[in-house]
Amino acid sequence: ANNVGILAMDIYFPPTCVQQEALEVHDGASKGKYTIGLGQDCMGFCTEVEDVISMSNDLQYSGIFSLTAVSSLLEKYNVDPKQIGRLEVGSETVIDKSKSIKTFLMQIFEKCGNTDIEGVDSTNACYGGTAALFNCVNWVESCSWDGRYGLVVCTDSAVYAEGPARPTGGAAAIAMLIGPDAPITFESKFRGSYMSHAYDFYKPNLASEYPVVDGKLSQTCYLMALDSCYKLFCAKYEKSTGKQFSLSDAAYFVFHSPYNKLVQKGFARLVFNDFVRNASSIDEAAKEKLTPFSTLSGDESYQSRDLEKVSQQVAKPLYEAKVQPTTLVPKQVGNMYTASLYAAFVSLLHNKSSELAGKRVILFSYGSGLTATMFSLKLHEGQHPFSLSNIATVMNVSTKLKSRHEFSTVKFVETIQLMEHRYGGKDFVTSKDCSLLAPGTYYLTEVDSMYRRFYAKK
Ligand code: ACO
Numbered sequence: 001a002n003n004v005g006i007l008a009m010d011i012y013f014p015p016t017c018v019q020q021e022a023l024e025v026h027d028g029a030s031k032g033k034y035t036i037g038l039g040q041d042c043m044g045f046c047t048e049v050e051d052v053i054s055m056s057n058d059l060q061y062s063g064i065f066s067l068t069a070v071s072s073l074l075e076k077y078n079v080d081p082k083q084i085g086r087l088e089v090g091s092e093t094v095i096d097k098s099k100s101i102k103t104f105l106m107q108i109f110e111k112c113g114n115t116d117i118e119g120v121d122s123t124n125a126c127y128g129g130t131a132a133l134f135n136c137v138n139w140v141e142s143c144s145w146d147g148r149y150g151l152v153v154c155t156d157s158a159v160y161a162e163g164p165a166r167p168t169g170g171a172a173a174i175a176m177l178i179g180p181d182a183p184i185t186f187e188s189k190f191r192g193s194y195m196s197h198a199y200d201f202y203k204p205n206l207a208s209e210y211p212v213v214d215g216k217l218s219q220t221c222y223l224m225a226l227d228s229c230y231k232l233f234c235a236k237y238e239k240s241t242g243k244q245f246s247l248s249d250a251a252y253f254v255f256h257s258p259y260n261k262l263v264q265k266g267f268a269r270l271v272f273n274d275f276v277r278n279a280s281s282i283d284e285a286a287k288e289k290l291t292p293f294s295t296l297s298g299d300e301s302y303q304s305r306d307l308e309k310v311s312q313q314v315a316k317p318l319y320e321a322k323v324q325p326t327t328l329v330p331k332q333v334g335n336m337y338t339a340s341l342y343a344a345f346v347s348l349l350h351n352k353s354s355e356l357a358g359k360r361v362i363l364f365s366y367g368s369g370l371t372a373t374m375f376s377l378k379l380h381e382g383q384h385p386f387s388l389s390n391i392a393t394v395m396n397v398s399t400k401l402k403s404r405h406e407f408s409t410v411k412f413v414e415t416i417q418l419m420e421h422r423y424g425g426k427d428f429v430t431s432k433d434c435s436l437l438a439p440g441t442y443y444l445t446e447v448d449s450m451y452r453r454f455y456a457k458k
Helices: 020-027 033-037 052-064 073-077 101-111 128-141 215-241 260-276 284-293 298-303 305-322 328-333 337-355 388-395 397-402 409-422
Strands: 005-012 016-019 042-044 084-090 149-158 170-179 184-195 252-255 360-367 371-379 442-447 453-457
Touching: 005 337, 005 388, 016 020, 016 409, 020 033, 020 042, 020 409, 042 328, 052 101, 052 149, 052 170, 052 442, 052 453, 084 101, 084 128, 101 149, 128 149, 128 170, 128 337, 128 360, 128 371, 149 337, 170 328, 170 337, 184 215, 215 260, 215 298, 215 360, 215 371, 252 260, 252 337, 260 284, 260 305, 260 328, 284 305, 328 337, 328 397, 337 360, 337 388, 337 397, 388 397
Parallel strands: 042 170, 084 149, 252 360
Antiparallel strands: 005 170, 005 184, 016 042, 149 170, 184 371, 360 371, 442 453
């Protein structure tokens, strides 16, 4: 198959959210800590009637595979569920230690008589979605491909224990349809990975939904992984094309976005890398400002607050042009773990769909523990229904953001406490209160005495 890549996308995030400004007050944090310090505007979260399965079902049904004639994106994208040959899920939200989320999603395909679908779940913190995506792309490019589409679902609910990490939560599900002749194709030769053993963020306590986090270490791990991936990416580009790579060679840079400040710091790191490599993206003025830091060792450079400040300042105009258009959904919804990188990409399609044809976009995926890859996409307008403009229309990001309901911080904390209590539990029915959900949304009604989960559709 040729030009394999992403044919279509959709995103779902809960209609419930809390303002970061209100959280600052509630938590007794200094004014601006979450909004300016972390760079976040708002945080989405699941109430007791939503979870990673219902969210991805929403994509299956009212998203790419909607069966209802009215809200059918299936019609818009013209895809029959029988045309799916592989379904891969990326998630780090544990509902079951054995039964995959993918198997829950099989319900829709079974109904259509399609049980011949390969793929299961991929898990490693926020990286699982990328692993799932690569698996699907590789399958379509391989000799075991049977001509049908691949489907990738990234779904997570990110919640943290009370404390400084809590404002970096979020929740969403994203679906991507994979096949040949796509408007979003992979430049697979240009790819750099960095994988190593670290205890920066992990979930060893199986009785709790909350991770154990070493926040400072996770920031350094993210930036170190980014540096390594970028160096390797540049080396592979240079080997393949004979030309030096610099930030000028891509129109946009899309980052895994735990919170926006880390994305700002990440991009500044790439600018510093270009300075060290003496790449063409760095002008004389920038060189002058960064020269005092040219002798720092790798370790020193991660610790230097001055370098962090100066490089962010130097990077600002490039950040505004090449990164800012990717930040909308992550700033509004928060960290969506496996969906976070792709929600940043969704933001780019939403903001710039008419200007993206012919452009190169670089993505950086990071999962704690740790696993990271930088890879390159080439965008083409594509043919309806698989066109950039149609994807932006179908995703309808503005309306989804506007129609959310803001919870008070008190109500948010009550919700989190109820979820804490319910986590891993059995034998309960939910409130079945779906008044805030859009018509067609799936919601959890019951977990029975055998831990079996039941959902209904609004
Ligand atoms: N106005 C403006 N800025 C402020 C204010 C204020 N009133 N108060 C603090 N700040 C700034 C700080 O200076 C800091 O910015 P800087 O790093 O540019 O200096 C920022 O706000 C955050 O303040 P910290 O004191 O560093 O925050 P804290 O340590 O309490 O928590 C952290 C931040 C570590 C990110 C925490 O939220 C966390 O652990 N999150 C989860 C881990 C995570 O997301 N890691 C990222 C990679 S791994 C992953 O994706 C899960």
